[in-house]
Amino acid sequence: MEEYAFFPGCIAKNVYPGIEKATRIVFEKLGIGLRDYEYSCCPPPGVLACYDKPSWLVMGARNLSQSEKDGLNPMTVCSGCYGTLHNVWYALKNDPDLMGFVNDHLGRIDAEYKGKVHPIHFVDILKNYKEKIAELKEIDLGLNVAVHYGCHYLKPSSVTGENSERPTLLDELVGLAGCKAVPFKDGLTCCGAGGGVMSGEPDVSLKIINTKLNNMKDANVDAIVNICSFCHMQFDQSQKKLKTTEIPVLHLNQLFGLAFGIRPKHLALHTHLVSTRDLEKKLKDLKKGGE
Amino acid sequence: MGKSVKEILIDGNGYACIQCGRCTGSCPSGRECSLRTRKLIHMARMGMDVIKTEELWDCTTCFTCQERCPKEVKTTDMIIELRNLAVEEGYFPTMSDVPKIIIKSLYDTGAGQPLSPEVSKIRAIIGLKKEAYDVSTNAETLKKFQRLLDGLEITKKGGLR
Ligand code: SF4
Ligand code: SF4
Numbered sequence: 001m002e003e004y005a006f007f008p009g010c011i012a013k014n015v016y017p018g019i020e021k022a023t024r025i026v027f028e029k030l031g032i033g034l035r036d037y038e039y040s041c042c043p044p045p046g047v048l049a050c051y052d053k054p055s056w057l058v059m060g061a062r063n064l065s066q067s068e069k070d071g072l073n074p075m076t077v078c079s080g081c082y083g084t085l086h087n088v089w090y091a092l093k094n095d096p097d098l099m100g101f102v103n104d105h106l107g108r109i110d111a112e113y114k115g116k117v118h119p120i121h122f123v124d125i126l127k128n129y130k131e132k133i134a135e136l137k138e139i140d141l142g143l144n145v146a147v148h149y150g151c152h153y154l155k156p157s158s159v160t161g162e163n164s165e166r167p168t169l170l171d172e173l174v175g176l177a178g179c180k181a182v183p184f185k186d187g188l189t190c191c192g193a194g195g196g197v198m199s200g201e202p203d204v205s206l207k208i209i210n211t212k213l214n215n216m217k218d219a220n221v222d223a224i225v226n227i228c229s230f231c232h233m234q235f236d237q238s239q240k241k242l243k244t245t246e247i248p249v250l251h252l253n254q255l256f257g258l259a260f261g262i263r264p265k266h267l268a269l270h271t272h273l274v275s276t277r278d279l280e281k282k283l284k285d286l287k288k289g290g291e
Numbered sequence: 292m293g294k295s296v297k298e299i300l301i302d303g304n305g306y307a308c309i310q311c312g313r314c315t316g317s318c319p320s321g322r323e324c325s326l327r328t329r330k331l332i333h334m335a336r337m338g339m340d341v342i343k344t345e346e347l348w349d350c351t352t353c354f355t356c357q358e359r360c361p362k363e364v365k366t367t368d369m370i371i372e373l374r375n376l377a378v379e380e381g382y383f384p385t386m387s388d389v390p391k392i393i394i395k396s397l398y399d400t401g402a403g404q405p406l407s408p409e410v411s412k413i414r415a416i417i418g419l420k421k422e423a424y425d426v427s428t429n430a431e432t433l434k435k436f437q438r439l440l441d442g443l444e445i446t447k448k449g450g451l452r
Contacts, residue, residue: 008423010402010403010404010405011404013402013406013423013425014402014404014405014406014407014410014423015404015410017410017413017414017417017419018417020419020423021417021418021419024419036424037424038424038425038426038428038429038432039425039426040397040401040402040425040426040436041397041401041402041403041404042403043397043403044393044403045352046351046352047390047393047394047403048394048397049371050352050371050374050375050378051374051375051378051390051394052375052378052443052445053371053372053375054443055440055443055445058439058443059439059440062436062439105439105442105443106439108438108439108442109435109436109438109439110435151351151352151353151354151355152354155353155354155355155357155358156354156357156358156367157358164354164358165358186319189319189353189355190319190320190351190353190355192319192320192351193351194351194352194353195350195351195352195353196348196390197320197348197349197350197351199389199390199393200348200389200390201324201348201349204320204323204324204349205351207323207324208319208320208322208323208351211319211322211323265417266417266418267417268413268417271413
């Protein structure tokens with residue numbers, strides 16, 4: 001069985017546990033194993049990498065080292081975690097001196113990172129399971145959605161190898177759940193949460209997301225679909241503060257959970273700040289219609 | 292490990308900048324506030340007090356400017372390095388204490404965003420363990436983790452003392 005070390009990250013564990021749950025359900029259904037480890041926070045690329053890069057590198061490397069003895073690559077459901085772990089992995093891989101520095105620190109707690117396992121974003125696993133996802137689909141969700149690629153899954157492309165200006169993967173993936181990715185203005189811009197801006201400069205952060213949310217609203221979407229717990233939190237929490245839009249927010253694994261017939265409550269949709277009630281009603285009607 | 296502004300410019304290819312402004316034009320943050328990416332690069336090159344500017348902390352590190360720069364200037368990488376230098380020199384962002392709170396939580400629990408009793412309840416209702424399995428599950432592991440952070444002197448740099 002294909003297996004990964006599951007790196008849930010703080011937000012999916014401690015703020016939006018529906019993301020952790022949805023991920024476990026979706027991966028179990030797909031027959032992909034997830035193993036837990038004694039992970040710490042990634043740590044955050046915005047706050048920590050900007051304050052103290054050496055600490056960021058060492059803590060990131062400690063996390064990467066956890067599953068090395070088992071040879072399992074850590075999988076993230078948050079692009080913030082992915083940005084940290086992937087950039088740490090990339091920096092260490094290309095710099096033996098830096099690897100030495102990191103391992104001097106890790107040595108004090110009897111840990112070591114050799115660079116043998118590397119982080120992977122969950123969508124890069126899902127993209128190899130398109131047929132299986134289509135097979136498992138019980139409900140054609142039929143929603144018009146705004147897909148949010150976010151920043152750190154795509155960029156910097158010199159490190160990620162992705163096409164950062166014209167990505168198509170998410171448009172395809174939501175299609176497997178019977179949804180349509182609707183184009184909207186400035187579709188690829190940042191959610192405004194990263195870089196410590198959400199915590200350090202909240203007004204600026206809200207202005208950035210407000211512009212984005214209004215562009216999504218103009219496209220008349222039923223939901224926002226994201227692939228990052230941190231963006232997810234920004235989309236959900238900021239709408240409560242701004243009160244100008246009310247677009248339900250779904251992590252991609254929650255969307256697939258719904259398409260696989262999992263009850264919304266089991267995906268913790270009722271705990272989102274922006275109500276998902278209209279969305280759920282639509283799905284109920286669909287289910288009835290299909291019976 | 293700290294770099295000087297000059298070293299940051301060299302490593303980030305900042306001297307190749309032709310001041311075309313594509314970075315500023317691409318910046319989602321600059322549309323909403325006074326951050327001007329091109330200007331930061333200019334200030335750094337002119338030996339101006341770039342690390343004291345508050346705009347340095349308005350960047351979301353979205354990497355759009357770095358992707359689009361025609362001269363392959365590593366703008367975002369440089370902003371991150373400049374922030375590290377600013378912290379080292381004592382120029383913390385003044386707007387909010389939240390970054391400090393996050394660093395404290397990181398030290399105490401291993402999580403930047405700690406678990407609240409409410410979310411713990413939700414976890415149980417949806418069939419997850421009340422607390423996720425992580426660095427804080429095992430007291431010994433958490434102690435080791437804190438020892439690692441002590442060695443990095445993170446609590447000093449976070450301005451927590
Ligand atoms: S896009 Fe590049 S070359 Fe143009 S101003 Fe910005 S950093 Fe300089
Ligand atoms: S990385 Fe920072 S400076 Fe560059 S475009 Fe994004 S927010 Fe603006």
